[in-house]
Amino acid sequence: MAQPLSVLAAGVSAAGAPATTKITVNTRVNAAAGPIGIITDMMQFSAPGMGTWVIGATRVFIQGMPAINQASTGPAIGPPPVFPPLGPMTVTQGDARVSGM
Numbered sequence: 001m002a003q004p005l006s007v008l009a010a011g012v013s014a015a016g017a018p019a020t021t022k023i024t025v026n027t028r029v030n031a032a033a034g035p036i037g038i039i040t041d042m043m044q045f046s047a048p049g050m051g052t053w054v055i056g057a058t059r060v061f062i063q064g065m066p067a068i069n070q071a072s073t074g075p076a077i078g079p080p081p082v083f084p085p086l087g088p089m090t091v092t093q094g095d096a097r098v099s100g101m
Contacts, residue, residue: 004091025040047078
C-alpha cells in the first residue's frame with residue numbers, strides 16, 4: 001500500500017527530536033508544501049546532529065533517485081569528533097495528498 005511522501009523537515013524525527021532543516025537537490029517535483037524528499041537529502045536536527053537516508057521508496061523515483069516515504073529510514077548521528085548515534089530517522093508526518101510505494 002502506498003505511504004505518504006516526506007515533504008517538510010519537521011515531519012522527520014530521530015530519537016524524538018524533529019528535524020529543523022532539509023538539504024535537498026530535488027528542484028523538479030514539488031508538493032503544495034515544498035519539494036518531495038529523495039534519498040540523497042541530508043537532515044539536520046535541533047539536537048546537534050545530522051542524518052542521511054538509507055532506505056527509500058521502491059517504486060517512486062525522482063531524478064533517478066528513490067523518494068522518501070513513511071517506510072523510509074536512515075541513521076542519525078551527533079556532532080563531531082565523536083559522532084554518537086542519535087537513533088534511526090523516520091518520517092512521522094508525510095504529505096497526506098501525495099503518496100507512493
